[in-house]
Amino acid sequence: MTERGATFGQVFAVREFRVLFGSFALLISGDSIKMLALSVLVYAETGSPGLSAAAYMAGWLPYIVGGMFLLSLADRLPPRAVMVVGELVRVVVCLLLAFAGLPVPVMLGLVLVTGLFSPVFGAARSALLPDVLPGDAFVLARSLMGVTSASAQIVGLAVGGAFLAMAGPRGALAVTAALSVVAALVLRYGLPYRPARGTAAPEAVGSVVRGGAVRVTLRVNRLLLVDRRVRGLMLASWLPCMCLAGAEAMIVPYLGGQGQAGVVLALAAGGMAVGEFGVGRFAAPALRERLSLPLAVLIGLPWLAFLAAPGVAWAAVIAAVAAVGVAYQLGLQRRFVESVPEEVRGQAFGLLSAGLMTGQAIGAAAIGALGEAIGPGPAIAAAGLAGVLVALALSGVLRPDTGLTSVRPFAGDVRPDVAPEVTETVRPSPGG
Numbered sequence: 001m002t003e004r005g006a007t008f009g010q011v012f013a014v015r016e017f018r019v020l021f022g023s024f025a026l027l028i029s030g031d032s033i034k035m036l037a038l039s040v041l042v043y044a045e046t047g048s049p050g051l052s053a054a055a056y057m058a059g060w061l062p063y064i065v066g067g068m069f070l071l072s073l074a075d076r077l078p079p080r081a082v083m084v085v086g087e088l089v090r091v092v093v094c095l096l097l098a099f100a101g102l103p104v105p106v107m108l109g110l111v112l113v114t115g116l117f118s119p120v121f122g123a124a125r126s127a128l129l130p131d132v133l134p135g136d137a138f139v140l141a142r143s144l145m146g147v148t149s150a151s152a153q154i155v156g157l158a159v160g161g162a163f164l165a166m167a168g169p170r171g172a173l174a175v176t177a178a179l180s181v182v183a184a185l186v187l188r189y190g191l192p193y194r195p196a197r198g199t200a201a202p203e204a205v206g207s208v209v210r211g212g213a214v215r216v217t218l219r220v221n222r223l224l225l226v227d228r229r230v231r232g233l234m235l236a237s238w239l240p241c242m243c244l245a246g247a248e249a250m251i252v253p254y255l256g257g258q259g260q261a262g263v264v265l266a267l268a269a270g271g272m273a274v275g276e277f278g279v280g281r282f283a284a285p286a287l288r289e290r291l292s293l294p295l296a297v298l299i300g301l302p303w304l305a306f307l308a309a310p311g312v313a314w315a316a317v318i319a320a321v322a323a324v325g326v327a328y329q330l331g332l333q334r335r336f337v338e339s340v341p342e343e344v345r346g347q348a349f350g351l352l353s354a355g356l357m358t359g360q361a362i363g364a365a366a367i368g369a370l371g372e373a374i375g376p377g378p379a380i381a382a383a384g385l386a387g388v389l390v391a392l393a394l395s396g397v398l399r400p401d402t403g404l405t406s407v408r409p410f411a412g413d414v415r416p417d418v419a420p421e422v423t424e425t426v427r428p429s430p431g432g
Contacts, residue, residue: 005284006137008144016132017141019190020125023083023183024145025152030179032156033163034094037172038111040164041097045104062115064361067354070116072216074123074346075197080187086121087184089114091177098173123350127197130337130345136285139333143280146326150273154266197343220344221351229339232397233332234352236292238359239394240299243387244322245360246367247303247380251319254376255312264316271320275327285334289400292331293391296398299325300387306380322384331400 011017042051074082093114097107129145130138163172224230248268252261279288279295302322310318340348363383371379391398 005281005288006133006135006140008140008281011133011137011140011144014132014137016191017129019186020128020132021141021144021148023087023186023190024125025148026179026183026186027087028149028152029156029159030090030176030183032152033160033172033179034090034176036156036160037164037169037176038097038107041169041173042104042107044169051104051108062112063119063354063357066116066119067351067358068221069214069217070120071123071347071350071354072213072220072344073117073120074127074350075344076213076216077124078196079124079128079194079346080191082124083121083187083191084184086117086124087180087187089117090180091184094173094177094180098170098177119350119354122353123346126349126353127346128194131194136334138337139285139288139330140280142333143276143327143330146276146280146329147273150269150276154269197346217347220347224340224344224348224351227339230336230348232394233336233339234355236296236332236394236397237329237336237352238355239390240296240328240387241326241356242359242363243383243390244299244326244363246363246386247300247322247383248319249364249368250371250376250380250383251315253371254306254380255315260312264312264319267316268319268323271323272326274320275324276330278324279327279330286400289331289334292328292400293395293398295325295328295331296391296394297325297388298322299328300384300389300391303384303387304381306377306384309377328398331398335400 012021042048093110096102096110102110129141133141160172163175167175225234248265251264255261255264275295279291283291299322302318305314305318336348336352337345367379367383370382374382
């Protein structure tokens with residue numbers, strides 16, 4: 001692979017990407033404000049720290065269910081319409097939370113139910129990127145999205161704190177609704193119409209993607225996970241980040257103070273942004289893929305220093321350096337796009353995202369339980385060791401010379417427990 005990497009100028013020259021980029025920044029900022037405001041509102045209503053924490057996490061939990069049962073909608077509906085509807089749903093939810101006077105259980109239920117469709121909205125956006133920016137420009141665009149996600153979370157939390165101080169949680173929720181209105185208008189009038197991806201499926205693939213949304217989602221999820229190339233790339237995306245989330249989840253109990261922990265976690269977000277930016281922009285495509293393994297190891301290795309009980313300054317340095325390693329995922333992006341049929345690309349990206357969210361929750365819970373038994377510091381070191389071992393175990397996938405892209409997806413390697421007609425009907429897209 002000798003091609004030169006894409007540049008920011010080339011990426012931002014594409015109008016559709018500018019629209020996706022701007023609306024994504026609004027989305028992440030708005031969601032950060034919403035989660036913080038809802039948590040504060042619930043605490044003000046109930047005085048319960050547990051319910052306040054549950055409110056903060058409520059927006060993420062539905063990813064598990066939505067990812068399992070609804071993702072096929074991302075390929076069965078026009079992408080622009082899906083994204084616009086997603087923003088309008090956020091507008092309605094935020095206004096109801098702010099001004100409808102709902103009891104706390106109803107507020108949490110509303111967030112959970114509407115959040116079931118969040119994986120669908122995100123999958124439509126992710127699947128559109130390779131259409132808008134093919135080749136290496138797509139990988140650079142993904143790195144920009146990663147930088148934007150980290151930066152917008154920090155900005156969103158800072159802005160959310162300011163709005164909470166000035167206007168209270170209800171005013172902050174109204175601001176989130178306004179951001180979603182702007183994002184909906186940007187998407188509606190900035191993106192051209194594109195038909196649903198699944199409607200263009202050839203007859204062979206169409207037989208797999210036809211049927212009810214839940215049935216098709218389960219069927220395609222199964223096909224994706226039994227294909228050893230796709231499964232390997234997904235596991236390589238999920239497992240190192242699961243270990244990172246476990247380590248970060250122990251920072252608050254390790255430092256014993258929310259203020260110090262906030263500094264450490266903010267620097268971790270900064271490290272992630274630096275890694276995504278640097279590897280995405282300055283590493284050539286071939287080098288970027290060769291860096292996947294060492295960067296994945298980097299996610300876990302620095303945390304071993306917690307065996308020496310570092311103070312807050314060194315803890316912040318360790319967290320920032322480890323988070324740089326998240327850029328390893330950029331070396332997997334091209335192979336992932338090439339390994340899934342275009343007609344189910346939206347669901348594939350949605351499953352990738354849902355698994356990442358679920359894995360981070362599991363990692364945080366597992367290391368949290370371990371921390372109860374052996375203490376926060378040793379638990380953080382254990383998460384780091386697990387991260388190193390996971391990266392080494394996945395080295396066959398993380399290395400670029402494994403031949404994963406030399407074989408067409410879903411062709412000839414589906415396990416015997418899959419019905420014969422499935423192996424005959426699922427084929428790669430013409431451009432895959």
